[in-house]
Amino acid sequence: MRTQVGIIGAGPAGLLLAHLLHRRGIDSVVLESRSRAYIEGRIRAGLLEQGAVDTLREAGLADRLDREGLVHNGLDLLFDGTRHRIDLFGLTGKRVTIYGQQEAVKDMVAARIATGRPIFFEVADTAVHDITSDRPSITFTHEGTRHRIECDVIAGCDGFHGISRPAIPASAVRVYDRVYPFGWLGILSRSRPVSEELIYARHERGFALATMRSHTLARLYLQCAPDEDLSLWPDERIWEELHIRLSCGSELEEGPILQKGVTAMRSFVVEPMRHGRLFLAGDAAHIVPPTGAKGMNLAIGDVRVLDAALGAFFAKGDTSLMDRYSAICLDRIWKVQRFSWWMTQMLHVFDHADPFEHRIQLAELDYVVNSPAAATTLAENYVGLPYAV
Ligand code: FAS
Ligand code: PHB
Numbered sequence: 188m189r190t191q192v193g194i195i196g197a198g199p200a201g202l203l204l205a206h207l208l209h210r211r212g213i214d215s216v217v218l219e220s221r222s223r224a225y226i227e228g229r230i231r232a233g234l235l236e237q238g239a240v241d242t243l244r245e246a247g248l249a250d251r252l253d254r255e256g257l258v259h260n261g262l263d264l265l266f267d268g269t270r271h272r273i274d275l276f277g278l279t280g281k282r283v284t285i286y287g288q289q290e291a292v293k294d295m296v297a298a299r300i301a302t303g304r305p306i307f308f309e310v311a312d313t314a315v316h317d318i319t320s321d322r323p324s325i326t327f328t329h330e331g332t333r334h335r336i337e338c339d340v341i342a343g344c345d346g347f348h349g350i351s352r353p354a355i356p357a358s359a360v361r362v363y364d365r366v367y368p369f370g371w372l373g374i375l376s377r378s379r380p381v382s383e384e385l386i387y388a389r390h391e392r393g394f395a396l397a398t399m400r401s402h403t404l405a406r407l408y409l410q411c412a413p414d415e416d417l418s419l420w421p422d423e424r425i426w427e428e429l430h431i432r433l434s435c436g437s438e439l440e441e442g443p444i445l446q447k448g449v450t451a452m453r454s455f456v457v458e459p460m461r462h463g464r465l466f467l468a469g470d471a472a473h474i475v476p477p478t479g480a481k482g483m484n485l486a487i488g489d490v491r492v493l494d495a496a497l498g499a500f501f502a503k504g505d506t507s508l509m510d511r512y513s514a515i516c517l518d519r520i521w522k523v524q525r526f527s528w529w530m531t532q533m534l535h536v537f538d539h540a541d542p543f544e545h546r547i548q549l550a551e552l553d554y555v556v557n558s559p560a561a562a563t564t565l566a567e568n569y570v571g572l573p574y575a576v
Contacts, residue, residue: 188305190216191501193325193338195313195351197226197306199288200469200486201344202295206246207494209302213501216336217306218313218327220345223296230375230446232288232483233398233406234385236571237281239487248294257285257399262569264556265388266549270435271556272384278563281570287400288483315341315354319463339464340497344486346470347455355462365528367452367476369393369535370413373406374425378442380405381433387478387534388432389548394478394535395432397439405442407433408477410535415449452476452531454524459513460489466512468493473520478534479527484571489516492576508576515575526568 192208194201197219205215219226235243240256243249260276262283276282299306313327318341325336343351352360371394380399388395393410400406409428411420426441433439455474460467469486492515496508508515533551538544555561 188216188334188336189338190214190305190336191339192216192342192497193323193336193340194218194342194344195315195325196343196345196349196469196471197292197296197299197308198344198346198469198486199232199291199295199483200471200490201342202292202299203243203246203248203487204342204344204468204490204493205304205306206248206295206298207490208497209304210246211494211498211501213497215304215342217299218310218325219306219308220310220313221308223308227289227293227296229289229292230287230373230448232477232480233285233400234480234484235284235286235291236484237283238571238574239484240284242487242491243291248291248298251290251294252284252286255286255290255401257401259283259285259384262385262387263382264552265386265433265435266390266552268435270386273556273562273566273569275566275570278559278566279570283480283570285399291483313345313350315343315351315465318354318465321464323464340500341465342493343465343467343471344469347474349471351465351467351471352457354465355457359462361458363454363456363458365454366413367454367531367535368413368537369410370415370449370451371396371408371477372411372415372417372420372425372449373408373447374444375400375446376405376407376442376444377403378405378440379403381439386433386435387530388435389534389552390432391536391539391545392428392432395429397429397433404445405440411449413451417447417449420447450477454528456517456520456524458517460516461509461513466493466496466509468516472516473524475524475527476531478530479523479569481523481527485520485523488519488574491574492516495576518575519572522568522572530565
């Protein structure tokens, strides 16, 4: 096979890139190791920045998002038993939208299939070759047959555990990695969400987040140990802990738990995000703790730049944006890393035995909810910083 852009990974990054390139008339092949059903059923991110929604809408991918997405003008910070609203729209003129990542993936997979261009599911033994030449290639096995795709460019959109980042020699990259001493236990329950908007709670027993997927599907998270054993968390215990940490007057409605899982938390960046004709985008290049709701949004930001860079390259042979791809993305990535780290350190219990930490966190939260300048800082990062491209 031959294509202009070989895309490894059919998550938000790979699927959006394939769609944007197709709109430019640039050919691509998408390779995904999981089944279509698996990637469309995987419960992950849930909140889109204003810029991400605008990007999907401009790309013609937002019809269902506009019908079913829940648009929010604010969020609550809960601490010391009191909720304080941050008026995102009033402070920034922007909003955020709740729309499950798996819904966006479904929309983009459908759009890809409608183009008739190749997307291979359940591929195995994917490998990249000659990535520093101008004729890189990808080999993979699909339905028992080994294939090779000759490409002009390869996009490594295969997430944190993919094969793209490791294909870059360790001597050619710098890695920044911070693993947090806790994770999130997340549940999806058929119950009315606690509140119309999100509630981020700092409690002395640990962080909790009340979010949602619809008016009848609640998405709830609890800070837990990074290697928490889910078998020690029967539904009753999960609800009991959520009642304690989210106690704020609003009634937390229980219901059937449809999915539960533990997500470890880390801040990770690899620099640069390009090696020869291999370009990394999304989780393949960076991971943020989900406290700032940035993972999927960052992936979309990277893809906007990579789409423009490849557009200039294939249309005019102009490599200037390709050469600046990594620097442009990393400028936004590090600002988002900072915000995600800041939200995480303000809202989570790092050391139950450290009274100083407790008082500093409460002082920071009190400052944020009582200073328009501090509240604006949180709001402008949360709704999404402006795109460079
Ligand atoms: P993805 O990981 O989504 O996609 C990579 C794709 O590549 C996957 O489909 C994978 O199967 C495929 N792949 C991997 N190796 C391959 C190979 N060798 N060959 C072919 N295909 C391969 N972000 C938030 O903002 N909020 C959240 O609440 C949140 N919760 C999360 C919960 C979990 C359990 C996880 C793991 C992540 C969560 N994230 C959250 C982050 C998440 O949303 C990512 O930021 C987002 O999926 C990034 O998209 P991609 O970069 O496309 O990577
Ligand atoms: C979600 O809805 O899954 C979600 C929202 C905000 C976050 C993290 C997760 O910060």
